[in-house]
Amino acid sequence: MIDSNLIVEYLEPTLWGRLGTVMEILHPERKVLHILEEEDGCRAYYCGTMFYGEKAEEQFPDADEVRIYTRETICGFLKAVQDRKIFEMDIDVYLHAMYEELAARIPVVCRKKKQEKLWKILKAFGRSDGVYNIGIMQEENLFFQCMLEFRAGKLVRITSADRYGQDVSDWEKICENAGREFSGECVHIMMTLEELRERYSS
Amino acid sequence: MVRFGENGIIIDGREIPLYSGSVHYWRTERKHWGKILDQCRQMGFEIIETYIPWSVHETEPGIFDFGEKDERKDLEAFLSLCEQKGLWVIVRPGPHINAEMTLFGYPEWILADEEIQARTPQGTAAVYPYVTKQFAVPSYASRKLYRATEAYFWVLQPILKRHSYPDGGIVAVQADNETCYFFRDRPYVMDYADDSVRLYRHMLQEKYHTADRVSAVYGKHFSDFAQICPPTGYDKEDGYAMEYYLDWTEYKEYQILYALGRMVDIIGSMQLGLPIFHNCAYQNHTPVSVQRIERIPGLSVAGIDAYPEPQDTKMLKERIRYLAGSSRLPFVPEFGSGSWFDRGRVLSAGEEEFGYLYAFMNGLKAVNFYMLAERDRWTGAPLSCDGRVRESYWQLFSHMLDALKTHGVCYYRRSPEVLLLKNYDMGRLKACTSRMDPNTLSSNLFIQGPDFPQALFADTNVAGMEQDACGDTFAESWLLQVMETLDAMHIDYDLSDCYIDAGRLCGYRYVFAAAYRQMPEACQELLLEYAGGGEDRNLILGPSMPVENRRREECGLLDALYCRGNRIRLLREVTGQSLADCRFTAEYVVTDKRVELTVHTHPESGEQLLWLANVSGEDIACKIAFPGKRCFRAIWNCQDIEDAYASVTVAVAPYTVAVWKVVKPAK
Numbered sequence: 001m002i003d004s005n006l007i008v009e010y011l012e013p014t015l016w017g018r019l020g021t022v023m024e025i026l027h028p029e030r031k032v033l034h035i036l037e038e039e040d041g042c043r044a045y046y047c048g049t050m051f052y053g054e055k056a057e058e059q060f061p062d063a064d065e066v067r068i069y070t071r072e073t074i075c076g077f078l079k080a081v082q083d084r085k086i087f088e089m090d091i092d093v094y095l096h097a098m099y100e101e102l103a104a105r106i107p108v109v110c111r112k113k114k115q116e117k118l119w120k121i122l123k124a125f126g127r128s129d130g131v132y133n134i135g136i137m138q139e140e141n142l143f144f145q146c147m148l149e150f151r152a153g154k155l156v157r158i159t160s161a162d163r164y165g166q167d168v169s170d171w172e173k174i175c176e177n178a179g180r181e182f183s184g185e186c187v188h189i190m191m192t193l194e195e196l197r198e199r200y201s202s
Numbered sequence: 203m204v205r206f207g208e209n210g211i212i213i214d215g216r217e218i219p220l221y222s223g224s225v226h227y228w229r230t231e232r233k234h235w236g237k238i239l240d241q242c243r244q245m246g247f248e249i250i251e252t253y254i255p256w257s258v259h260e261t262e263p264g265i266f267d268f269g270e271k272d273e274r275k276d277l278e279a280f281l282s283l284c285e286q287k288g289l290w291v292i293v294r295p296g297p298h299i300n301a302e303m304t305l306f307g308y309p310e311w312i313l314a315d316e317e318i319q320a321r322t323p324q325g326t327a328a329v330y331p332y333v334t335k336q337f338a339v340p341s342y343a344s345r346k347l348y349r350a351t352e353a354y355f356w357v358l359q360p361i362l363k364r365h366s367y368p369d370g371g372i373v374a375v376q377a378d379n380e381t382c383y384f385f386r387d388r389p390y391v392m393d394y395a396d397d398s399v400r401l402y403r404h405m406l407q408e409k410y411h412t413a414d415r416v417s418a419v420y421g422k423h424f425s426d427f428a429q430i431c432p433p434t435g436y437d438k439e440d441g442y443a444m445e446y447y448l449d450w451t452e453y454k455e456y457q458i459l460y461a462l463g464r465m466v467d468i469i470g471s472m473q474l475g476l477p478i479f480h481n482c483a484y485q486n487h488t489p490v491s492v493q494r495i496e497r498i499p500g501l502s503v504a505g506i507d508a509y510p511e512p513q514d515t516k517m518l519k520e521r522i523r524y525l526a527g528s529s530r531l532p533f534v535p536e537f538g539s540g541s542w543f544d545r546g547r548v549l550s551a552g553e554e555e556f557g558y559l560y561a562f563m564n565g566l567k568a569v570n571f572y573m574l575a576e577r578d579r580w581t582g583a584p585l586s587c588d589g590r591v592r593e594s595y596w597q598l599f600s601h602m603l604d605a606l607k608t609h610g611v612c613y614y615r616r617s618p619e620v621l622l623l624k625n626y627d628m629g630r631l632k633a634c635t636s637r638m639d640p641n642t643l644s645s646n647l648f649i650q651g652p653d654f655p656q657a658l659f660a661d662t663n664v665a666g667m668e669q670d671a672c673g674d675t676f677a678e679s680w681l682l683q684v685m686e687t688l689d690a691m692h693i694d695y696d697l698s699d700c701y702i703d704a705g706r707l708c709g710y711r712y713v714f715a716a717a718y719r720q721m722p723e724a725c726q727e728l729l730l731e732y733a734g735g736g737e738d739r740n741l742i743l744g745p746s747m748p749v750e751n752r753r754r755e756e757c758g759l760l761d762a763l764y765c766r767g768n769r770i771r772l773l774r775e776v777t778g779q780s781l782a783d784c785r786f787t788a789e790y791v792v793t794d795k796r797v798e799l800t801v802h803t804h805p806e807s808g809e810q811l812l813w814l815a816n817v818s819g820e821d822i823a824c825k826i827a828f829p830g831k832r833c834f835r836a837i838w839n840c841q842d843i844e845d846a847y848a849s850v851t852v853a854v855a856p857y858t859v860a861v862w863k864v865v866k867p868a869k
Binding site: 002003004005006007008009010011012013014016017018019020023027029034036038043044045050067069071074075077078079081082083084086087089090091094095098099102118158162165 | 304314316322323324325326327328329331332333334335336337338540541543545546547548549550576577578579581582586587588590592595637638640641643647648649650651652654655657658659673
């Protein structure tokens with residue numbers, strides 16, 4: 001779905017600079033408890049803290065996910081996900097395949113359901129050719145804006161209203177300009193940051 | 203002739219400041235080239251930097267495009283235009299480029315070639331999951347890679363030769379780019395490719411000469427070097443001596459030096475007559491060493507890149523002071539100006555200003571701002587990809603370059619009397635005692651693969667490591683305490699490690715060296731030479747006195763001098779009290795912990811620049827004490843102060859740097 005020749009151009013620095021905030025909502029970091037079973041005992045790592053001994057799961061009840069490894073299962077996993085056949089895949093397919101491989105080889109306990117919101121949204125967008133003009137407002141002002149262009153099921157371009165050289169903060173003008181450039185195939189999506197949080201925060 | 207100087211770059215016998223910025227011709231519409239270069243000049247830049255990416259120019263094996271098909275790829279025209287505009291050029295032909303390119307600048311068929319790929323302990327390629335495509339990391343030992351690189355470089359040669367100084371505007375060439383295993387720099391991630399294992403055995407042969415000797419050191423019998431297989435992780439039960447693992451860690455360093463040496467040889471053979479430099483990614487630890495890279499014949503300067511987070515001081519202070527204490531020219535070949543698109547944040551002009559000025563304050567001499575013009579996959583530069591001005595960034599560069607050049611800032615010297623020496627071997631020991639090093643399967647914001655935390659594999663119960671409690675592989679508790687204490691005392695210092703030149707070491711009055719029970723003989727000799735060299739030299743070791751070499755054989759060169767008198771001091775515990783008897787000199791004194799101060803002095807005129815940084819989020823009224831009477835002429839973020847006697851109180855805004863030129867009354 002992500003084209004290897006993806007073009008990323010004309011990003012307005014201030015608006016695009018808030019990508020991190022948007023990603024915290026759409027793609028929140030998952031807190032994983034990693035447990036390595038070794039001959040000399042169990043070692044666990046969780047959010048910067050090491051724990052030695054049994055019952056690490058009980059020590060870290062707020063972990064979203066628990067993964068239990070041995071060095072052998074890790075080696076098997078690394079061998080599988082770096083096999084020569086993976087180079088044919090798109091990166092998003094590869095990313096998904098890595099987690100499938102992990103789940104197939106390693107006990108993974110999901111305490112909190114994993115929601116691949118970002119990838120689901122992009123996949124849905126990719127079902128037809130076109131451009132998605134996305135605006136996120138905070139109070140009266142444009143907080144974030146970008147345009148995503150899909151061709152043949154692939155994300156081929158990320159851009160923003162900076163390509164029009166002016167009116168980068170005026171949503172109405174952005175829609176006008178985008179509608180003119182991508183006539184008939186531009187979908188405008190506008191919501192507030194609050195609505196984004198309500199819709200996508202778990 | 204053109205060469206790097208102590209303060210910048212020497213062209214036509216004149217040393218000019220090395221303040222350059224990046225523009226990518228092949229990613230910019232040709233009609234915008236002129237406008238962008240004019241704007242760069244208007245901002246005050248006299249030097250432009252560009253990569254010359256292999257994959258862009260060799261579109262299929264043996265098929266090249268230098269503007270014949272795509273006018274943006276007309277390298278010759280771009281270089282000619284720079285010359286017409288009066289701009290010098292730094293070129294970076296790779297082969298490693300990164301530049302947020304899908305295959306980091308390598309042609310697809312190069313990375314697909316299994317003879318070129320690095321190998322993991324699992325026998326697979328080492329995958330780099332870049333946001334637009336995963337690819338195989340190439341091996342720095344691959345002979346085929348160098349043959350292919352050389353062939354590409356020789357296609358570039360006629361163009362580069364025509365445009366090299368004195369005939370053209372190119373004044374420097376970078377050898378490769380951030381050569382550090384594509385940021386997968388832990389010892390056991392890679393490289394187990396055939397050519398790499400061959401090189402590893404070659405290094406062992408150079409070091410030990412005979413199989414008997416290496417057998418004795420490793421505690422295993424080998425009748426031939428070909429029988430030695432590299433470790434894939436630390437295993438305390440396998441009967442090998444620690445030297446076996448340390449040697450692999452050293453091999454990873456050797457491989458980088460070998461790779462850069464090969465690149466320098468290839469560039470040298472092109473007879474461009476230009477100085478060659480390298481940019482380290484971020485490391486001041488194994489497998490990278492600025493000083494050792496600078497000892498590669500034909501390579502003049504090794505810098506370290508910097509992409510600070512907003513309000514960062516920790517990374518910048520350590521990195522720049524390390525360069526100031528270690529490199530021939532403290533140079534940041536890539537200092538972030540804007541951000542890659544999948545970073546998640548773009549620094550404001552104010553945030554960038556603080557980082558740049560803070561770096562200059564701590565000893566930065568030369569810099570390339572990466573990028574000056576935006577392009578595919580990059581935003582937040584002072585110019586958009588079509589040459590429009592991004593006002594706040596443009597103003598920052600325009601004013602900053604004007605101030606730096608008007609006041610000749612690069613010709614002043616920050617000369618701290620204190621040097622802190624990291625113990626490079628402790629980093630090696632901690633790195634090599636990892637039970638395994640899985641490859642990193644993430645990159646930046648979008649690609650978050652299922653990574654395995656390195657801490658899971660660290661074997662901390664290893665002899666020698668009990669003396670350093672720091673969990674960070676490449677930091678040391680004792681040294682961190684020294685830094686914290688000196689910072690609290692407002693004492694300026696440089697950083698380096700055991701690869702420092704003896705002559706340079708002797709320029710410091712106080713040397714704090716992190717030392718443990720084991721220390722290589724050569725390192726002990728270096729410190730011994732320093733300590734024995736004069737009354738005004740103070741060597742302070744800690745937390746332990748070395749009494750053995752790395753093979754645990756008795757070697758107490760420093761201990762012998764320590765026992766004979768007071769030339770060496772052992773500092774087991776670091777406190778402000780324990781440093782109270784050091785007679786540090788400080789002409790300017792501040793006491794507020796939220797403020798940092800450095801002084802740069804002009805070597806000829808004796809004039810001073812006073813730099814003051816507020817490293818907090820609060821407005822501060824800061825008192826600066828000094829002997830006698832002074833006037834302070836404002837250079838940056840401050841006002842003139844006339845006839846101040848003994849002290850002055852100045853206001854400093856949060857996360858800003860202020861600079862004055864000090865005027866002392868005539869004697």
